[in-house]
Amino acid sequence: MVGHSPHRSLRTDPGQASPPGEAERVAKALARAGVASRREVERLIEAGRVALNGQILTTPAVKVGPDDILTVDGAVVNAAEPTRLFRYHKPAGLVTTHRDPKGRATVFEALPPGLPRVISVGRLDLSSEGLLLLTNDGGLARALELPSSGWVRRYRARARGRIDQARLDKLKDGITVEGVRYGAIEATLDKAKEGPTGANLWITLTLAEGKNREVRRVLEALGLAVNRLIRLAYGPFALGTLAPGAVEEVGPRVIREQLGQVIAPRNMPTGDRARFKPPAPAAPNRRGPTSKSARPSGADPAPAAPERKVYKAGWAKPKAKIKPASRPKTPKSRRAP
Numbered sequence: 001m002v003g004h005s006p007h008r009s010l011r012t013d014p015g016q017a018s019p020p021g022e023a024e025r026v027a028k029a030l031a032r033a034g035v036a037s038r039r040e041v042e043r044l045i046e047a048g049r050v051a052l053n054g055q056i057l058t059t060p061a062v063k064v065g066p067d068d069i070l071t072v073d074g075a076v077v078n079a080a081e082p083t084r085l086f087r088y089h090k091p092a093g094l095v096t097t098h099r100d101p102k103g104r105a106t107v108f109e110a111l112p113p114g115l116p117r118v119i120s121v122g123r124l125d126l127s128s129e130g131l132l133l134l135t136n137d138g139g140l141a142r143a144l145e146l147p148s149s150g151w152v153r154r155y156r157a158r159a160r161g162r163i164d165q166a167r168l169d170k171l172k173d174g175i176t177v178e179g180v181r182y183g184a185i186e187a188t189l190d191k192a193k194e195g196p197t198g199a200n201l202w203i204t205l206t207l208a209e210g211k212n213r214e215v216r217r218v219l220e221a222l223g224l225a226v227n228r229l230i231r232l233a234y235g236p237f238a239l240g241t242l243a244p245g246a247v248e249e250v251g252p253r254v255i256r257e258q259l260g261q262v263i264a265p266r267n268m269p270t271g272d273r274a275r276f277k278p279p280a281p282a283a284p285n286r287r288g289p290t291s292k293s294a295r296p297s298g299a300d301p302a303p304a305a306p307e308r309k310v311y312k313a314g315w316a317k318p319k320a321k322i323k324p325a326s327r328p329k330t331p332k333s334r335r336a337p
Contacts, residue, residue, distance in 0.1 A: 023063035026052065026070070031138025032080040032267065035072055036098075037119055038142060049073050082269040083137040084116065085250040085259070086276070089242040090132040096123040107132065112247055112279050121145060121234065122210055130155070130231030131239040134247075143262040144235065147183075147209045151235035155205045155215050156190075159224035162199050165189045167222060177221045183209050185218060204232075249274035 027041040036044065042060050044050050050057045051071045052064060064070055070077045090096070094107045107120065111134075121133035121141045135141050144151060168187040175182050184207070191202040201224065205215055216226045232239050236258050242248060252269035260268070 023065045025060065026050065026057065026062045026064050027060045028139060029064045029070065029080075030072070030077060031142065032264070033077050033136075033138075035077060035117065035138070037138050040119075041138075044072060080267060081116065081136060082252075083140055083255060083259070083263050083267045084118075084135060084269065084275070085140075085255055086115070086118065086134040087237055087239070087242060087248045087250065088132045088134050089239060089244050089246050090124050090129055091244040092127050092129045095126055096120050096132065110245065114276060114279070115247065123212075124231060125213060125216075128229045128231065129244070130229075131234055131237065131242075132231070133234055133237060137263065137267060139267075140259065140263055145210070149235075149262070150208065152206050152208050152233075153210050153231060154233040155207075156230045156232055157201075157203045157205060157215055157219060157226050158228040159201045159203060159219055159226045160199070161201065161222075161224040163189070163201065163222055163224060168203070171218065175218055175221065177217050180211070180217075182211065182214055182218055183207065247276070247278060249276040 026045070027038040030036060030041045030044075030050070031038050035041065041050070045057050045060050048056050048058075049072055051074075052062060053069050066079075088107070088111070090107060091110075093105065094110055095104050096107050098106065098108050100106055104126070108118075111118075115134075116136045118134040118136050119138055119141050121135060121144045124130065124132055133144070143149060165188070168189055171185040171187050174184055186206040188204045189201065190204055193200045203219070207214065215229060219226050230239075237250070251272060251274045253272045255263070255269055
């Protein structure tokens with residue numbers, strides 16, 4: 001493993017790191033390896049955490065070849081693996097980032113074991129929930145985030161306030177909120193329940209841009225207070241019946257069919273079966289804890305067993321069967337023929 005050298009930095013000649021025709025930008029190489037997105041890689045370089053052949057990088061304008069050794073925080077970055085994609089049902093209360101300076105729980109800390117290093121395709125804010133795509137290919141993540149990909153995002157929002165379908169239809173022409181222009185949004189009023197202080201609304205929205213907090217800001221501009229937001233679909237991938245916190249891998253065949261135009265040929269997965277198997281849910285303990293050591297510390301004591309009802313002695317004994325009185329036997333000589 002090649003460590004960092006605080007006294008040396010690589011020159012900025014784009015072609016010196018590897019032979020011509022085989023090199024690629026360092027940000028692209030790290031993104032393809034699933035380390036981070038290209039923008040995040042540039043931040044890592046600015047922080048002095050990326051080194052090439054033992055020399056700390058000071059600029060992303062460097063190319064990397066197949067024989068170069070690239071490290072992040074002193075750890076060697078392996079060559080990019082075939083592209084993998086996962087559907088994740090993000091619960092509310094998790095931040096979509098690898099490290100949160102405020103110490104809040106993150107999506108990547110909550111993922112089940114057995115996954116490769118992945119990054120998210122776009123983000124969902126802290127209080128939002130629903131479908132979040134994860135991939136080990138940073139180039140794919142970047143391609144799917146761009147509005148030019150044409151992939152629509154579908155959300156379902158629960159809001160407080162009053163609105164009618166006619167006002168929602170005006171969102172098809174776009175809207176400007178605090179100087180930010182948002183593109184066409186298709187919104188449908190699904191359900192409204194009137195109350196003394198307003199109405200509880202359910203609205204389904206379809207949009208193609210996916211700017212930061214776009215749904216919340218647009219609905220707030222219409223006088224609605226969003227109190228729940230669920231992403232139902234991202235492009236051809238839907239949330240479906242995926243349980244909160246669960247992860248499911250997209251099969252290689254689906255990746256080739258749906259994403260073949262935006263994945264580099266050398267990263268194209270082969271085969272037909274997904275490699276990731278979700279962990280089996282823990283079986284419930286039907287018998288419950290049998291001793292103090294079996295209960296977690298601080299837990300309430302196990303409830304006492306109910307007292308058994310006392311019955312009179314012999315209540316469960318079967319009653320003696322009464323045999324019918326036997327007839328006196330008649331001699332054979334007196335019997336009728």
